[in-house]
Amino acid sequence: MPTTAPAALPPAPHTWPWPPLLRGSAWLHAAAAGSTLWAPETGLWALGGLAANHALLTAAGLWPRSSVLGPNVTRLPAAAGPSVALTFDDGPDPHTTPAVLRWLDDAGVRATFFCIAERARTQAALLREIVAAGHSVQNHSLRHRHDFSLLGPKALERDIAAAQDLLGELTGVRPHCFRAPAGLRSPLLDPVLHRLGLHLVSWTRRGFDTRDHDPARVLARLARRLGAGDILLLHDGHARRGAAGRPVLLDVLPALLQRCRDAGLRPATLTEALPPRHAAA
Incomplete structure (x- = not known):
């Protein structure tokens, strides 16, 4: 559903x-x-x-996990209980994302996909598969510009609002979370997110699966002190590939899901775990 x-x-x-x-x-x-x-x-x-x-x-x-420039969600709220959030950035990717969806479906868990809106437009059918499987689609900007953190306030708002509109049109669900490209931002970002009602969401820990080709090292970074409330960052887009050309993520994900099961942790989506930003305002 x-x-x-x-x-x-x-x-x-x-x-x-x-x-x-x-x-x-x-x-x-x-x-x-x-x-x-x-x-x-x-x-x-x-x-x-x-x-x-x-x-x-x-x-x-x-510093992607800093909150001194404005609110920044690095962990799930305590009300989420014994849950973790698996988050995937930079997709949807026509080669990697379908394999990720199969692993998640086999495990019976739901995840959050921070999608690049223009990439989502070219993979609209795949985006609908993500939503139909019960996963959450959130905003990872319109184009994932390398100079995103250098944009002025009007350019930031145009980019993020356009991604909101496009992802909402494609999925029927407007995002309520935003993750900055590469986690980098300026003091101008939070006022824009405030006006648009978006949480800035970073992570508790990341595996560096866009850089490291060794699944064991990527898994160790993600699973170190794994506990309730963790937000874990992985990538279905721009995934690093090993010597055989296989995305390292696909070797990490099944082992990570097993670690979650062993720890009694339930993967939850950010839609489930986080209320709207201004819900208590």
Whole structure:
């Protein structure tokens, strides 16, 4: 059966809740400008402070699991119980995704697919298979641009909103979660997600299955201290292939599913586990 759509989103609160770091950055910029105007001799100190502040903001954007630029879901809420979330990025892929769906169906579990919307448009039938099997489709941007984290606010909103519209049209279910390409973002992203009612979702741990061809190493990263609430990142798109040309993911997934069973953990979709972003607003 298709994945049940989240309840209709309440309107976003009028005021975006500024994270403390960004509120402090705004005050620092105002103070630096005032200081330079009233005491020009402090200009170099003000410039140094601003440079340090921008370096901190850049580092936060390069740290995918950071929450200092805004809310960032790295684990399932406690209400999800003994569950984990298997998430697959960068698909759907016509070669890898069908094999992933077969493994998931054989195991009787459901997962979340963060899809690139334009890739989904070219694989519309496959996308419908994902939804028909009970999996959740979420937003991984329109094109997965390499410069995504450098876009301005209007360009960010155009990209994410267009992906929302396209994925909603193709599946009949509008996403309520977003994952940034490569996990990289700027301070401009969360205000856009706030307006669109989208959770930013990263992960608890990742296997680096787009880089490492060794299934044992990929599995070890994903299964290390595996526990309730974990969000695990894998890739059905851009998957690294081993010497035989087989995506390493397909050798990792059955063993990972067994580790979940052994630990008494139930894979759940983000649609099941996460309420809409503004549900409690």
